[in-house]
Amino acid sequence: MPGPLPDGLVTDLAIEAGEWPGEAVxxxxxxxxxxxxxxxxxxxxxxxxxxxxxxxxxxGIRKLNAKWRDKDKATNVLSFPAGEPDGDIYGPLLGDIVFGYETVFREAEELGIEFGDHLSHLIVHGLLHLFDYDHQDNEEAELMESLEKAILASLGIDDPYVDSPLVADSG
Incomplete structure (x- = not known):
C-alpha cells in the first residue's frame, strides 16, 4: 500500500460538475x-x-478537448503539463488533470469494474502524462502501460488493459 504524498507535493482539487464522490473521497x-x-x-x-x-x-471536458486538442468530443481524462523538467526533476507546477464524469462512469460500467478502480487508473494515466509519458507510438505505449499496470497492481487493481482499448484516446 502506497504511503503519503511525496514531500512538498500539493494536490489542488476542484469539483466543477458531475456526480462525483465528495472532495474527501x-x-x-x-x-x-x-x-x-x-x-x-x-x-x-x-x-x-x-x-x-x-x-x-x-x-466541460468536451469544451477543453475541442479547444486544446481539436477533438470535439467528450473523453475520460485530459492532461495539461505545465512546464519542462530540470533534468529528471519536475515542478514546481506539474500541470492540470481533468476528468469527465459521464465518460468515466460509462467506461467503468462497460468494463465491469469498480468506478473507483477506473478513476484511480485515470488519475495515474493523467499524472504520467505530466511526466512526459505518452502513448503516441507502440514503444511509448508499452512503457506507459507497463508502468500503469505496476502502479495499479501496488494498489490491488487488476490490469486495465486486458481486452480494453478505452484509455488509448485519452490525453
Whole structure:
C-alpha cells in the first residue's frame, strides 16, 4: 500500500460538475494513486510542487478537448503539463488533470469494474502524462502501460488493459 504524498507535493482539487464522490473521497483516492505512481515510477518533483485535479462533466471536458486538442468530443481524462523538467526533476507546477464524469462512469460500467478502480487508473494515466509519458507510438505505449499496470497492481487493481482499448484516446 502506497504511503503519503511525496514531500512538498500539493494536490489542488476542484469539483466543477458531475456526480462525483465528495472532495474527501476524491482526495483520498487521488492521494493513493499519486503516491503509488511516485513510488513505482520513481517520479521526482521540486519542493512545493503542485498538481491540479479538475472533476467536471462530459460537457466541460468536451469544451477543453475541442479547444486544446481539436477533438470535439467528450473523453475520460485530459492532461495539461505545465512546464519542462530540470533534468529528471519536475515542478514546481506539474500541470492540470481533468476528468469527465459521464465518460468515466460509462467506461467503468462497460468494463465491469469498480468506478473507483477506473478513476484511480485515470488519475495515474493523467499524472504520467505530466511526466512526459505518452502513448503516441507502440514503444511509448508499452512503457506507459507497463508502468500503469505496476502502479495499479501496488494498489490491488487488476490490469486495465486486458481486452480494453478505452484509455488509448485519452490525453
Amino acid at each position: 476524491l482526495f483520498q483516492m487521488a492521494g493513493r494513486a499519486i503516491s503509488a505512481a511516485f513510488a513505482e515510477a520513481g517520479l521526482q518533483v521540486s519542493e512545493n510542487s503542485e498538481v491540479s485535479l479538475l472533476f467536471t462533466d462530459d460537457a
